[in-house]
Structures are given as C-alpha cells and as structure tokens.
Amino acid sequence: MSMLKFALRNVAADDGTHVMGTNTIGVITDNKSRNGKEEIVAIKMALEDFYQYSNQNFGLDLQIRNSHGDPLQAALAARDLIDTKHVEAIIGPQTWEETTLVADICSQNMTPVLSLADATPNWSTLKWPFLVQASPNHFKQMKAVAAIVHSFGWYDVNIVYDDRDSSSTRMLSHLYRALSKACVQISNLLPIPLISSSLSQELEKLREGHCKVFVVNLSLSLAINLFETAKKLNMMEKGYVWIITDPFTSLVHSLKASTISSMQGIIGVKSYFPEIGVQYEDFYLRFRRKFSSENPQEFNNEPGIFAARAYDAAWTLALAMTQTDNKGGQILLDNILLNNFTGLSGKIQFTDQKLDPSNTFQITNVIGKGYKEVGFWSDGLGFSNNIGQNATTFNSSMKELGQVLWPGRPWGNPRGWTPPTSDKPLRIGVPVLATLKQFINVIQDQTENTSTFQGFTIDLFRSTMELLPYHLPYKFYPFNDTYDNLVKQVYLKNFDAVIDVTIISYRYQYAEFTQPYTDPGVVMVVPLKSKLAHRTWLFMKPYTKTMWALILAMIIYNGFILWMLERRHNPEIRGSMLNQTGSMAWLALTPLIKLDGDRLHSNLSKMAMVVWLFVVLIITQTYTANLASMLTAERLEPTIDDIDQLRNSNIKVGYGTGSFLKNYVQKVLQFHPANMRHFGALEEYAEALRRKEIGAAFLEVPAAKIFLAKYCKEFIQAGPLYKIGGFGFAFPRGSPFLPSVNKALLDLFETGRVRELENKMLASEQCEDTELDGEAGSLSPNSFWVLFILTTGTSTIALLVYVFRRSYANHEERTIWRLPMMIIEQCGHAKRRISRKVSDVTESPMTSPTTHATPTQV
Missing domain, CATH: 3.40.190.10 (Periplasmic binding protein-like II)
Incomplete structure (x- = not known):
C-alpha cells in the first residue's frame, strides 16, 4: 500500500466545532459498547497515521455521534451530521437495524455511508446506492460451527440467538443450512432477550432435554447474562457443549476474570485477521495506550477485529478524499469503491459495494482467565493448526487439532446428549x-x-x-x-x-x-375361484403331457410286438393292411380294457402280455386314484390376474383408512377415485370382497400376511409386489439413539428373533393354503420309468427270440426239402423229354392216322 501524507488539523469530540475549509467525516456508534469504544479509538488513530504519512494540505473534521444502540437515535444522528455538519461521508453504525435508517437518509442526500454492521443483504445496495459494507460478511462462520459439530458426531444442537437483531436471524438461516448439510438436527431454538426469570425457566427446560450441545449467537451483554444464568443452573458442567460465534467471540478478550470464570470450556469461532507484521505491532502498542487513557474503566485494552475494521474503514475514506476535489457525492463513492490495499483486517477490495466475505475463522477455547488458540477453519479446506503459508495440512475433523478443554474438564470428548433417566423416560x-x-x-x-x-x-x-x-x-x-x-x-x-x-x-x-x-411393499388381494370348473380336458390332468406321450408310444410298440408274434398263429389278424392295423391296435389296447390273454396263441406273446398287463394294471389304478383326488380336492385360482384387468373393467377396489394408500392407489396405480373404497379392519375387507362390493383390496405386506393367514381358503394374493417402505420406528431428526436402535434391529434379524415373533403372531391365524399351480398334481414318467423299462425290455426280448427262431426254422426247412425238390425237378425234365418223343412218333408216316397215343399211355 502506498502511503499518502495527509494533514489532520482537528479531531473533534462529540461537541466539537466544524472547521471551515476542511473535509468532514461523521461517525455513528454506540459509545458505551466495547466494540464502539474500540472503533472510536481506531478511527482516530487511522486519521492520525494518515496525517503523518501524507503531505496533503487540507484538514479533516471528525464528528462523532452516540447512537446508544437505538436505530432511531442513529437516524437522528445521521440527519444532524448531514444537515448541520455537512459531512461528506459517515462511518458506522454497528447493527443492521441502525444501518437501514442511516443508509436511507444518506442515499437521499447522496452521502456515502461505510457500514460496520455484521452483514447487509444482497438487495441493500440496490435500494440504497450510497451504502458501502466496510466489514466483510462472516456468515460462513456457520459452516465452521457445523464442521465442529459434525467432527464430534453430535446429531442435534440447541440454538440460542437474539431475535431482536435481524442479522442474527439471517445468521440463523445460514446455520440451519450448514447443519442440514452436516446431517445435524436443530433440537430447540431459544430466542433472547428474555427477562432474567424467564431466561432461567427456558434454560431449565433445555436442561431437562437430552441434547447438551448449544450454539450461541448473541451480543456481548446478552451472552454474559446467558452464561451467568447457565452457571447457576449447573449447565456449565461435564456433558455440556457450548459453541459461541461472532460478534461475541471477538470480544471475549475484553471480559473480566469473574465473567470468564462462568464460561470455562466454551468453544469459540471468530473472524480471523493477521495479528502480525510491523504495522500491526505498532498499531497494537499505540492502541493499548490510547484506549487505556480514553477508557480507564475497561478491564482489557487489547484491540480486536472491530478496531482493525474501523481503522481500515477510516483509512479507506481518507484515501478516497485525497483523490477528488469534490466533496462527497457520487465521485467520492466511486473513489471509495476503487480502493485496493491490504489493511489491518485483511484485503480491502470492494465487489458490488461490499468487501469480499471472510473465508477463514479462528477456533478458540476459553481456559482460565482468557482463551487459547486451538486452530483454524478455512472454507473449502477444513481445519488446520496454522494459517497462510504455514498451513500444510488440512483435516475434515476438529479432533485433529488436539485436546480441547470442555466444561467440567472431562476426560475425552462429550457425548453431546444424556440418556433419559427412570424419572424422565x-x-x-x-x-x-x-x-x-x-x-x-x-x-x-x-x-x-x-x-x-x-x-x-x-x-x-x-x-x-x-x-x-x-x-x-x-x-x-x-x-x-x-x-x-x-x-x-x-x-x-x-x-x-x-x-x-x-x-x-x-x-x-x-x-x-x-x-x-x-417386508416392504403393497400387494393386491382378490377372491379365489375353482381351477377345475368348466375344464373340458380335465380327464387329461392326472398325467403330464410327457406321460401321455410315453403311454401312447408303449401302446403302439407293444401292439406291434404282439401282432408280429401272433400273425402266424391267428388267422383273424391276417388279411388287408387295414385289417392287420386294427388287429394290432386291438391287441395292444385289450389289456387296458380286459385283463386277460385268452386270444393269444404264442408263448412269447403271452410272456410280453403278462408284463404289459402288470404295467397297465398299475397305470390304470394310478390314473383312477389321481383323477379321484383331483375331483374331490378343491383347486383354486385368483378371480383377477392383474391390475390392468381391474382398471379396464372399472371394478372397485379397497384400501386402508387413514393411511398413505389412498394417494398411492390413486396416483401411482392410477385408479379413479370413484372406483376406490376405504375400509378399517381386515374383517371389513373380507365382507366387501364376499359381497363383491370390491373386486380387490390393496394391502401392505404385513396386513396381507395376516389377512391371508386368516382367510387363506377364500382369498389369494395376485399381481406383482409394489415396492414401498415397510414399518419402522420414527425418531427426531438427528436423534442420538437412532444408530444404536438400528444396530439392535439388525442383531434381532440375524439371530432370528424377528422371525420368531412373526411366527408367533401368525400362529393363531394360520390355516392350510390349498392353492396348486398348473401341473403340480399331475404324474410324470419319473414315477414309472422302471415299469416302462420292464415292459419294453420284455417285449423286445420276445421279438428277438421270435426273429431268431424264425431264422433258424427257415434254414432247417431249406435243408430237409432240398432232395424231394431235386427229384421233382428231374421228373419234370423226364416228362418233358417223353412228351417230345411221343410227338415225334405220331407225326411220322408209319403211324396210323386214326391211332393216337396219349401221354399217359406212353
């Protein structure tokens, strides 16, 4: 920063006179507050330093007004400074309520006002174009608070705040968002101020609660009263956690030892400014001397963040005034906003008429007669033991910064909550x-x-x-x-x-x-109907399709075997191909109708028939028994297969009274409200389904289990399972008990205790469910494969024996009849020769024409 030499001719007190021919600056602050006292001393020092390092030949008249912390008094002071003292600019005030009134008056008179309030809303500079926020927004300290709470695993907090200060209220909204992102719940909100007795009663209520973590955002006077009251109520003992924020934290150094004694173990978050360098050391020494001389009643004379910000604001305004000949107005405002230097409180650079927000905060711990520095928190980086170039390691947890002294000086970190007692379960x-x-x-x-x-x-x-x-x-x-x-x-x-x-x-x-x-989900329950009603092909159900195909194959095969074995012995099965085919089928099917073998002649066919009769006997008896079982047992199926069938036919459906199912059935399952009926007890569903008032009922899985256990012979679940959340226990958001309860539930599931309790619940309602699907009762070849192998093997052996015997018989027959055939053949040849000779004799001349010899005569 380049220093300008400036001549400060007069520094006036509250009743100082205006110096003609000089620039006039107004200051509005609460002279009785600690931060107001620091600001007055710091502003005077800034102008003195500016005079020492500058050579400008014009004077500066400083007019200070006391607002007493009252917005109306601040507004009257601003009107007096502008109308009477003709100030070019105003520094202050400290609160947002005072700033709004002062900024309105200054903007009407085109007088810049450098606000030292905690923070101004984004819209404020649009409404009041001559308002400049000369103190950085430190709402981000609420992120630091949330990070501290999250570091120690605290699930909920109590918040104490000043409901008179709108900036405190805005701070609360930032804290709420920061805690929500850290999954921390706000347990209680305690607005201050309250009268002393009322404060004790409210704190007593919080003491009776389980949450022992408190976040305090109060002014100095209110915070002192709070902690003195909490000390009397034994709320500064082991198990409690107190976290304080600015502006209170930045003023802890000014408290008396007696006040500090009631705040032992408190964690503080305050705005950080570099308390290093030759410039600050010189400022520090001179500030202590000047502050002690002007405020001898104050216990501590060290400067804080408020003194540093006021010093920088005065220097900013003095620099701007040296860069223009015009006094006040838009040109002065523009020059103020062009400033860019490093002051005592940090970087001074304006964006949209506001200083850039603070990103780094200091974590302190109240111990003994003062406090110690624990570490730092930087937005986007986390916690660290050092700051700036010395910061090499950042951590997400404050635990890495080292041991903290908590209220009551406990070993270890507080749990943040206390379990309920038998007196208050x-x-x-x-x-x-x-x-x-x-x-x-x-x-x-x-x-x-x-x-x-x-x-x-x-x-x-x-x-x-x-x-x-x-x-x-x-x-x-x-x-x-x-x-x-x-x-x-x-x-x-x-x-x-x-x-x-x-x-x-x-x-x-x-x-x-x-x-x-x-089990999570919603299911559809519908009445049952018989599966066997109007079944044309019911007689086929005792056996599976594969079984019927195998039986047909065995009939054809055994019929062919019997036909082969009997066709030489039984003339009835000879004849045309059609006649032989019918005979073959008759032979195979006869055992299914009449269990005898009187019409068989071959011993081989009788052997095959005996085994086939044995197999047929078992098959027919099994068929009869299974068919009788199917006809006597009730076979059931749903009356409605799916939800589309319900919607398309406009059938009315039922749902539970007073539950979320109404919206689910209407909006998710898309049923028209006119087709929806609500019921209470499960018996009401049963009666409505019996009377066909509704075609289906939508129940949660637990209810459906009980309903079907009680009415399993009348109703059945149909359609898919619609996934939703199941039954659970509800706790306050951020409850410290929730993790332990969840683990205990898991243990119950893993040990089977939940299943035991469920079976116990359903035992009194349990009944046998008769539902069978498709071919569940049909018999397959798996039950008869030994019999089929026996009959097939026997018939095949009989056929092989028959073929072998036929082949052997044909060979012997050809051997025995070969000689007679040769004789017959020779006789035939001889006969033909004799016939030729007789023919020759009869045709010769020597033969009488009337005499003829027959072949037999020859």
Missing part, C-alpha cells in the same frame, strides 16, 4: 387407531386411566431396547389420531419416538426412521 407414541391389532393392540381402561400395550410391534420394540449398549428407560403413550399426525408429534417434541408407522418419503420432513422391520 423416553416418551414413545403408540397409535390407538392401528387397524392391525396383531401388530398394535391398545387396551385402555377409562376407569383407572391406564393403558395396556400388546402386539408384535410392542414385543419387537421391547426386544430392541434390551439389546442397546446402554439402559434406555421408556414409557408408552397412546395416541388417538392419524399416522401422519403421529409422526408430526416427534417433530413437535411431544414424543421422543413413535412406533408402527410406514416409512414414507414425505414423512422425513418430520422425523427419521429406523430400517424397516417388516
């Missing part, structure tokens, strides 16, 4: 309107005003609590309203947990859930 909400009495059954005794809780979910919750690594007292409370309102009670802190609720996405805005302890 967890309040567990139980739905009275539960339609599944097997899951939840609340028996209320109005005379004694007591309730008895029974059912699967109650047993499961008790078993889960027994497996927790710590004792967790609890008590059941009945809730007589809808499930949605039941879950909201967790959000409203009326219950510490609720049980037996369906896990649905929109309910996550009110609570967090354990893993489901039931």
Whole structure:
C-alpha cells in the first residue's frame, strides 16, 4: 500500500466545532459498547497515521455521534451530521437495524455511508446506492460451527440467538443450512432477550432435554447474562457443549476474570485477521495506550477485529478524499469503491459495494482467565493448526487439532446428549387407531386411566431396547389420531419416538426412521375361484403331457410286438393292411380294457402280455386314484390376474383408512377415485370382497400376511409386489439413539428373533393354503420309468427270440426239402423229354392216322 501524507488539523469530540475549509467525516456508534469504544479509538488513530504519512494540505473534521444502540437515535444522528455538519461521508453504525435508517437518509442526500454492521443483504445496495459494507460478511462462520459439530458426531444442537437483531436471524438461516448439510438436527431454538426469570425457566427446560450441545449467537451483554444464568443452573458442567460465534467471540478478550470464570470450556469461532507484521505491532502498542487513557474503566485494552475494521474503514475514506476535489457525492463513492490495499483486517477490495466475505475463522477455547488458540477453519479446506503459508495440512475433523478443554474438564470428548433417566423416560407414541391389532393392540381402561400395550410391534420394540449398549428407560403413550399426525408429534417434541408407522418419503420432513422391520411393499388381494370348473380336458390332468406321450408310444410298440408274434398263429389278424392295423391296435389296447390273454396263441406273446398287463394294471389304478383326488380336492385360482384387468373393467377396489394408500392407489396405480373404497379392519375387507362390493383390496405386506393367514381358503394374493417402505420406528431428526436402535434391529434379524415373533403372531391365524399351480398334481414318467423299462425290455426280448427262431426254422426247412425238390425237378425234365418223343412218333408216316397215343399211355 502506498502511503499518502495527509494533514489532520482537528479531531473533534462529540461537541466539537466544524472547521471551515476542511473535509468532514461523521461517525455513528454506540459509545458505551466495547466494540464502539474500540472503533472510536481506531478511527482516530487511522486519521492520525494518515496525517503523518501524507503531505496533503487540507484538514479533516471528525464528528462523532452516540447512537446508544437505538436505530432511531442513529437516524437522528445521521440527519444532524448531514444537515448541520455537512459531512461528506459517515462511518458506522454497528447493527443492521441502525444501518437501514442511516443508509436511507444518506442515499437521499447522496452521502456515502461505510457500514460496520455484521452483514447487509444482497438487495441493500440496490435500494440504497450510497451504502458501502466496510466489514466483510462472516456468515460462513456457520459452516465452521457445523464442521465442529459434525467432527464430534453430535446429531442435534440447541440454538440460542437474539431475535431482536435481524442479522442474527439471517445468521440463523445460514446455520440451519450448514447443519442440514452436516446431517445435524436443530433440537430447540431459544430466542433472547428474555427477562432474567424467564431466561432461567427456558434454560431449565433445555436442561431437562437430552441434547447438551448449544450454539450461541448473541451480543456481548446478552451472552454474559446467558452464561451467568447457565452457571447457576449447573449447565456449565461435564456433558455440556457450548459453541459461541461472532460478534461475541471477538470480544471475549475484553471480559473480566469473574465473567470468564462462568464460561470455562466454551468453544469459540471468530473472524480471523493477521495479528502480525510491523504495522500491526505498532498499531497494537499505540492502541493499548490510547484506549487505556480514553477508557480507564475497561478491564482489557487489547484491540480486536472491530478496531482493525474501523481503522481500515477510516483509512479507506481518507484515501478516497485525497483523490477528488469534490466533496462527497457520487465521485467520492466511486473513489471509495476503487480502493485496493491490504489493511489491518485483511484485503480491502470492494465487489458490488461490499468487501469480499471472510473465508477463514479462528477456533478458540476459553481456559482460565482468557482463551487459547486451538486452530483454524478455512472454507473449502477444513481445519488446520496454522494459517497462510504455514498451513500444510488440512483435516475434515476438529479432533485433529488436539485436546480441547470442555466444561467440567472431562476426560475425552462429550457425548453431546444424556440418556433419559427412570424419572424422565423416553416418551414413545403408540397409535390407538392401528387397524392391525396383531401388530398394535391398545387396551385402555377409562376407569383407572391406564393403558395396556400388546402386539408384535410392542414385543419387537421391547426386544430392541434390551439389546442397546446402554439402559434406555421408556414409557408408552397412546395416541388417538392419524399416522401422519403421529409422526408430526416427534417433530413437535411431544414424543421422543413413535412406533408402527410406514416409512414414507414425505414423512422425513418430520422425523427419521429406523430400517424397516417388516417386508416392504403393497400387494393386491382378490377372491379365489375353482381351477377345475368348466375344464373340458380335465380327464387329461392326472398325467403330464410327457406321460401321455410315453403311454401312447408303449401302446403302439407293444401292439406291434404282439401282432408280429401272433400273425402266424391267428388267422383273424391276417388279411388287408387295414385289417392287420386294427388287429394290432386291438391287441395292444385289450389289456387296458380286459385283463386277460385268452386270444393269444404264442408263448412269447403271452410272456410280453403278462408284463404289459402288470404295467397297465398299475397305470390304470394310478390314473383312477389321481383323477379321484383331483375331483374331490378343491383347486383354486385368483378371480383377477392383474391390475390392468381391474382398471379396464372399472371394478372397485379397497384400501386402508387413514393411511398413505389412498394417494398411492390413486396416483401411482392410477385408479379413479370413484372406483376406490376405504375400509378399517381386515374383517371389513373380507365382507366387501364376499359381497363383491370390491373386486380387490390393496394391502401392505404385513396386513396381507395376516389377512391371508386368516382367510387363506377364500382369498389369494395376485399381481406383482409394489415396492414401498415397510414399518419402522420414527425418531427426531438427528436423534442420538437412532444408530444404536438400528444396530439392535439388525442383531434381532440375524439371530432370528424377528422371525420368531412373526411366527408367533401368525400362529393363531394360520390355516392350510390349498392353492396348486398348473401341473403340480399331475404324474410324470419319473414315477414309472422302471415299469416302462420292464415292459419294453420284455417285449423286445420276445421279438428277438421270435426273429431268431424264425431264422433258424427257415434254414432247417431249406435243408430237409432240398432232395424231394431235386427229384421233382428231374421228373419234370423226364416228362418233358417223353412228351417230345411221343410227338415225334405220331407225326411220322408209319403211324396210323386214326391211332393216337396219349401221354399217359406212353
């Protein structure tokens, strides 16, 4: 930064006179506040230093006004400075409420105002074009707070804030977003200020709660009152965590030892500025002397971030005034915004009339009579022990920075919450309107005003609590309203947990859930109808298609064998091809109708027939028995196969009363509201299905299991399973108990305890389900393959023996009859020769024409 020499002719007090021919600067601050006192001293020092290092030949009149922390007083002071003192610019005030009124007056008079408030909204410079934010936005410190909370695994926090200060309210919104990203829940909000007695009562309520982590965003006076009250209530002891933010953290150094004693173990997050270098060391020494002389009643005279920012703001304004001959107005504003140098508080460079926001914050720990530096947090980098060029390692967890002294000086880090005691157990909400009495059954005794809780979910919750690594007292409370309102009670802190609720996405805005302890999903239940009604081909059902094909093949094969064996002995099976084919079929089918073999002549055919008769006897008797079983046993199937059939035929469907199923059936499954009916108890579904008021009912899987166990002979599940969340336990968002409860549920599943409880629940409703599918009762060749091999083998052996014997007989016959055939053949030759000779004699002249000799005579 190039230094300009500037002549400061007069520094006026509150009632100082205006010096003619000089530039006039106004300051509005709360003279009684610690940061106001630091700002006044720092501004005076800045102008003195500017005078020392500059050679400008014009004076500067400094007009200081006390706002008393009141926005109206600040506005009146601004009007006085502009109208009476004709100031070219104003530095201050400290709060956003004061800034809004001052900025409005200054913009109307084209007077730049350098605000030292914590932060201004983005729209502020559009509304007030002469407003310049001379202090950086430090909303990012809320990210540092969330990172600290997340580092130690704390799931929820209590927040204490000043509801009078709008900047504190905006800070709260940033904190909420930062905590949400870190998966941390806000347990309670405590607005301050409150009267002393009221503050004690509110803190007492927070002390009774389970959450022991507090984030405090208050002004100095309010914070001191808070911690003194908390000390009296023993809330600064072991187990508690207190995290403070700016502006309070940056003023801890100014507190007295007696005040510090009530704040031991507090973690602080404050804006960082480099307290190093020759310039700062010189400023530090001179500030302490000047501050002590002007404020002798103050306990500590060290400068803080407020002094550094006021010093830089005054220097910024002085530089801008040296660069223009015009006093005030738009030119002065433009010169202010052109400044670019490194001041005591850091980089001074404006973007959209605002200083760039702070990205680095210091983590402190209150110990003894002061505080110690724990480390630093940088946006986008994390925690580190050093800053700037010395920072070599960054960590996502604050635990890496070293040991922290917590309230009560405990060993190790606080858990952040305390388990409930027997005097104040967890309040567990139980739905009275539960339609599944097997899951939840609340028996209320109005005379004694007591309730008895029974059912699967109650047993499961008790078993889960027994497996927790710590004792967790609890008590059941009945809730007589809808499930949605039941879950909201967790959000409203009326219950510490609720049980037996369906896990649905929109309910996550009110609570967090354990893993489901039931099968998740929705199914369609429809009436049953007989599978055997109007079956034309019922007689084919006792055997499978393969079995029938094999029987036909065996009939053809055995018929062919018998025909081969009997055709030489039985003239009835001879004749045309058609006659022989019919005879072959008759031989094969005869055993199926009449168990005898009287018409057989061959011993081989009788042997094959005996085995075939044995196989046929077994096949026919088995067929008769299986067909009789099918006719006497009830065979059932769904009346409706799929959901499309329901929609296309406009059949009415049922769903549960007071549940999310109404929206699911209407919007997801796309049923028209006119075709939807709601019911309560499972018996109502059964009656409606019997009377055909509805064609199907949509039930969650747990309800469907109980319904089908009770009515398994009347109704059946049809269609696919529609995936949704199952039943679970609901806890407040960020509940410290949730991880332990989830692990305990897993242990119950792995040990089989959940299955035991479910079987116990369904035992009283269990009945035999008669549903059979397709060919489940049909017999296949697997049951008869030995018989088929026996008959096939016997028939094949008989055929082979027959072929062998025929071949052998033909060979012997040819041998025996060969000689007679030769004789006959020779006789034939002789006969033909004699005939030729007789013919020759009869034709000669010596033969009488009237005499003829016959061949026989010859």
